Amino acid sequence: MIEKIQIQGQEFHLHPLGGLFWVKKSILLISDVHLGKVSHFRKFGAAVPRKAIHKNFILLDQIVADFQPFQICFLGDLFHSSLNKEWELFENWVGKTPSEVVLITGNHDIIAPEKFQNVNVSQFQELAIDSFFFTHHPEDRKGLFNFCGHIHPSIKLKGPGRDYVKLPCFFKSENKMILPAFGQFTGTHDLKPKKSDDVYAIADDCIFKI
Amino acid sequence: MSVGIRTGDTSAKDRAKMRTNMPDLLITTPESLQLLLSSKGYAKTFKNCSAIVVDEWHELLGTKRGVQMELGISRLKTVCKALRIWGISATIGNLEQAREVLLGPSTPELDNSILVKADLNKKITVKSIVPKEMETFPWRGHLGLHLLDDVIPIIKKSKTTLLFTNTRSQCEIWFQKILEKYPEFAGEIAMHHGSINKETRLWVEQAIRNESLKAVVCTSSLDLGVDFAPVETVIQIGGPKGVARFLQRAGRSGHRPGKESVIHFLPTHAIELVEASAMQKAVLNNAVEDRIPYLNSFDVLLQYLTTLAVSDGFYPDEIYPEIQQTFCYQSLSEEQWQWLLNFLVMGSQSLKNYDEYKKVEIETDDKFKVNSRAVAMRHRFQIGTIVGDATISVRYQKGGYIGSIEEYFISKLSPGDVFTFAGRNLEFIRIKGMSAHVRNSKKKTNKVPSWMGGRLSFSAKMSELLRQELYTAELESSKQSEEIRALQSMFTKQREESLVPQPHQFLIETFETRDGHHHMFYPFEGRAIHEGMSSLLAYRISLLSPITCSLAFNDYGFELLSDRKIDIQEILDNNLFTPEHMLSDLQKSLNSNEMARRKFRDIAVISGMVFTGYPDKGIKMKHLQSSSELLFDVFRDFEDDNLLYQQAFTETFEHQLEEGRLRLALERITQQKIVWKKCSQPTPLSFPIITDRLREKLSNEKLADRIKRMVEKLTK
Numbered sequence: 045m046i047e048k049i050q051i052q053g054q055e056f057h058l059h060p061l062g063g064l065f066w067v068k069k070s071i072l073l074i075s076d077v078h079l080g081k082v083s084h085f086r087k088f089g090a091a092v093p094r095k096a097i098h099k100n101f102i103l104l105d106q107i108v109a110d111f112q113p114f115q116i117c118f119l120g121d122l123f124h125s126s127l128n129k130e131w132e133l134f135e136n137w138v139g140k141t142p143s144e145v146v147l148i149t150g151n152h153d154i155i156a157p158e159k160f161q162n163v164n165v166s167q168f169q170e171l172a173i174d175s176f177f178f179t180h181h182p183e184d185r186k187g188l189f190n191f192c193g194h195i196h197p198s199i200k201l202k203g204p205g206r207d208y209v210k211l212p213c214f215f216k217s218e219n220k221m222i223l224p225a226f227g228q229f230t231g232t233h234d235l236k237p238k239k240s241d242d243v244y245a246i247a248d249d250c251i252f253k254i
Numbered sequence: 255m256s257v258g259i260r261t262g263d264t265s266a267k268d269r270a271k272m273r274t275n276m277p278d279l280l281i282t283t284p285e286s287l288q289l290l291l292s293s294k295g296y297a298k299t300f301k302n303c304s305a306i307v308v309d310e311w312h313e314l315l316g317t318k319r320g321v322q323m324e325l326g327i328s329r330l331k332t333v334c335k336a337l338r339i340w341g342i343s344a345t346i347g348n349l350e351q352a353r354e355v356l357l358g359p360s361t362p363e364l365d366n367s368i369l370v371k372a373d374l375n376k377k378i379t380v381k382s383i384v385p386k387e388m389e390t391f392p393w394r395g396h397l398g399l400h401l402l403d404d405v406i407p408i409i410k411k412s413k414t415t416l417l418f419t420n421t422r423s424q425c426e427i428w429f430q431k432i433l434e435k436y437p438e439f440a441g442e443i444a445m446h447h448g449s450i451n452k453e454t455r456l457w458v459e460q461a462i463r464n465e466s467l468k469a470v471v472c473t474s475s476l477d478l479g480v481d482f483a484p485v486e487t488v489i490q491i492g493g494p495k496g497v498a499r500f501l502q503r504a505g506r507s508g509h510r511p512g513k514e515s516v517i518h519f520l521p522t523h524a525i526e527l528v529e530a531s532a533m534q535k536a537v538l539n540n541a542v543e544d545r546i547p548y549l550n551s552f553d554v555l556l557q558y559l560t561t562l563a564v565s566d567g568f569y570p571d572e573i574y575p576e577i578q579q580t581f582c583y584q585s586l587s588e589e590q591w592q593w594l595l596n597f598l599v600m601g602s603q604s605l606k607n608y609d610e611y612k613k614v615e616i617e618t619d620d621k622f623k624v625n626s627r628a629v630a631m632r633h634r635f636q637i638g639t640i641v642g643d644a645t646i647s648v649r650y651q652k653g654g655y656i657g658s659i660e661e662y663f664i665s666k667l668s669p670g671d672v673f674t675f676a677g678r679n680l681e682f683i684r685i686k687g688m689s690a691h692v693r694n695s696k697k698k699t700n701k702v703p704s705w706m707g708g709r710l711s712f713s714a715k716m717s718e719l720l721r722q723e724l725y726t727a728e729l730e731s732s733k734q735s736e737e738i739r740a741l742q743s744m745f746t747k748q749r750e751e752s753l754v755p756q757p758h759q760f761l762i763e764t765f766e767t768r769d770g771h772h773h774m775f776y777p778f779e780g781r782a783i784h785e786g787m788s789s790l791l792a793y794r795i796s797l798l799s800p801i802t803c804s805l806a807f808n809d810y811g812f813e814l815l816s817d818r819k820i821d822i823q824e825i826l827d828n829n830l831f832t833p834e835h836m837l838s839d840l841q842k843s844l845n846s847n848e849m850a851r852r853k854f855r856d857i858a859v860i861s862g863m864v865f866t867g868y869p870d871k872g873i874k875m876k877h878l879q880s881s882s883e884l885l886f887d888v889f890r891d892f893e894d895d896n897l898l899y900q901q902a903f904t905e906t907f908e909h910q911l912e913e914g915r916l917r918l919a920l921e922r923i924t925q926q927k928i929v930w931k932k933c934s935q936p937t938p939l940s941f942p943i944i945t946d947r948l949r950e951k952l953s954n955e956k957l958a959d960r961i962k963r964m965v966e967k968l969t970k
Contacts, residue, residue: 086611088632089611090865091613093888093896094609095893099892201964203960203964204817204963205769205802205803205804207802211961229884229888230884231884245961248957248958250958252962252965
């Protein structure tokens with residue numbers, strides 16, 4: 045179920061898989077996929093199940109089908125490590141996906157930019173469109189609203205009878221929105237919201253505003 | 255004759271010297287023996303080894319270190335020309351089995367073996383420290399500081415006293431509090447636990463021998479090892495949870511032939527007095543527990559096979575029969591063996607072309623070998639079966655190593671915070687690399703690092719004795735022990751709204767507090783059994799109607815806490831305590847999944863799936879460190895037939911939940927009369943359970959429904 049929100053007069057859709065869609069510009073934002081992580085571990089002798097590799101691509105297909113965006117912008121940490129054979133799978137995925145693909149460089153993205161150029165993925169340190177700007181690390185800039193990743197935010201909720209759950213979330217403060225990590229096989233980091241923050245927690249296929 | 259020591263602390267220089275010239279007698283550990291097997295030409299090194307002596311075998315048996323030992327011996331039997339095997343053990347329940355595990359079932363070694371039993375008639379005296387004023391003695395707690403003043407005369411009276419605590423944090427706190435209240439002891443008391451640096455520990459041990467210490471506050475770190483003749487008295491703070499451990503600790507005092515051992519039992523809360531009383535009976539009857547050996551620990555076997563592949567490589571046809579001779583792997587099937595070999599070489603069961611998995615390679619003559627130096631080095635760092643939390647060393651800014659602390663604790667400190675460690679008040683300055691820099695501080699503090707030690711559970715024997723003791727609550731006071739008499743006021747309070755159960759009764763209590771609806775059950779079977787039973791019951795209740803509850807348990811009983819009332823009558827009408835379908839219900843209960851997840855953590859590290867990093871290099875290897883929690887989920891979703899994933903469940907059911915005992919416990923309950931008491935407030939028996947913050951939870955409600963309630967609570 046998609047949650048529709050307004051930021052600075054613009055409509056954005058939050059997807060329970062962890063992506064965010066800017067309706068007017070038809071841009072899909074996705075953060076921290078960490079492709080190649082499974083292969084990286086395997087290369088170093090840690091036998092993570094191989095089947096897990098394909099899961100990320102299946103989920104990417106799913107979210108792209110739901111929005112059919114003109115452009116997909118990855119907010120960093122698209123690849124977890126140096127080049128490995130998962131790159132070929134990524135090449136295939138970019139090839140068959142009709143949307144234009146853009147990457148904001150994250151701290152894990154150490155693959156040579158030419159590699160991305162060769163498959164028509166343009167790479168930027170940051171990107172500003174109207175009064176919004178996209179980065180990997182959260183940033184504050186006067187007059188601009190920031191979309192970013194890096195943190196892998198999650199939130200802990202407490203209920204009656206000492207019940208509690210921990211959920212990945214979209215974390216919105218006054219001038220920024222931190223996206224959850226899209227990738228499987230990535231951890232999360234608990235954030236504590238202030239009164240003025242809006243948290244959109246992901247529970248299975250629903251999004252809850254907390 | 256030359257004697258050498260090889261442990262984790264042995265310097266690289268000494269190790270290198272040993273490689274060319276082994277001492278006549280080598281003192282080592284199971285881990286270091288494995289390390290020796292991981293060096294090239296080990297077969298030549300051991301060729302002339304004529305005997306191996308395994309000391310304190312009872313401590314290894316029932317642990318994965320024991321499995322490591324079994325595997326080491328299985329190799330030495332082949333490599334050494336004429337090997338004689340000795341095992342030395344303290345009294346345990348299954349001594350015959352201990353022999354079988356050490357030598358291997360149906361082996362010539364076992365057939366040729368003899369058992370030498372020393373008939374020691376050691377006199378052990380157990381004295382309980384009974385609080386003078388029971389009215390003010392707490393119903394819960396685990397520190398026992400209320401009785402600190404009663405300990406002082408005992409210390410003063412004897413030459414040297416050891417105070418055993420159950421956790422390292424408790425050890426720190428007791429040490430500090432004694433000095434605070436009785437500063438005259440400064441310089442005469444010391445502290446000893448596993449996180450303190452080695453020099454300090456050795457110094458303390460030496461000081462005990464020199465009789466220069468009046469008392470030492472310690473943990474299980476002083477359970478074993480050298481004898482301390484000057485120790486006259488031992489004090490056990492809080493329930494030791496096992497008879498064997500209690501006897502072992504008692505034996506630390508009066509360690510001379512003909513001398514009497516004296517141990518004082520200090521209860522930390524009221525109901526532990528029952529334990530104190532039961533312990534006396536246990537010592538009288540020498541009711542020592544069994545140590546249950548592991549079966550089919552695939553993780554340790556994978557580690558061992560990698561070890562052999564790292565040194566000279568191995569031929570499966572040669573190693574398989576050796577392994578089948580061990581107790582642990584006596585039933586290892588051909589298919590499982592092949593699975594393990596595939597796992598080592600391909601990291602899975604079939605080869606795929608885009609896969610870059612690399613660890614063990616098969617050479618042309620079918621030898622399994624590790625050829626990558628990086629793989630070999632990482633493996634050597636990871637040999638071992640004790641998996642701890644990530645630790646950080648604590649150092650003075652100007653240098654000087656103090657000890658090591660869990661990373662988790664340090665991560666919660668801010669610069670300037672003061673905490674107590676190794677008996678000192680330390681101010682945290684910063685983290686640099688893998689160490690925390692500190693300086694001495696005069697500030698007082700309550701922050702004591704807590705080490706997430708395993709919570710121990712009562713053994714079957716101990717639970718039985720405990721119930722017998724508790725049942726004496728109804729007898730006239732002349733037939734009661736001193737401890738039970740002291741509990742009179744608590745029992746009276748308990749009877750106001752409920753009762754003290756008798757052998758034919760199974761007590762259930764329900765009441766409501768601010769936290770929600772409490773449902774208390776008292777089987778008195780030990781913590782581990784209650785963990786399984788609470789999970790089982792909660793699962794069965796959830797089949798009747800969707801429910802969310804949190805579970806808490808101790809050695810006496812367990813609790814289901816929920817925001818709604820659970821209909822106890824419905825539980826009884828539907829016969830939810832039945833032992834039928836126990837195992838399948840238990841497997842389906844969410845909680846067993848969580849427990850398996852925790853077991854998997856160790857398995858992932860031991861089997862080499864998770865690399866914990868080089869010591870002191872930390873960050874550098876971070877990109878290879880993944881959380882085993884995530885890994886567990888990945889296996890659940892993509893490869894649930896993986897033997898290591900399944901091992902996590904087997905260990906949960908057999909070693910943690912003790913399914914055999916759980917079944918007996920359920921059968922006992924079906925014989926009992928169920929007494930359901932609706933109370934208006936918490937009873938003394940319930941108190942230690944409901945105040946426990948470490949809880950499991952279970953829910954089969956839709957996540958969405960639970961979150962709606964949580965959001966409501968937030969907005970209220």
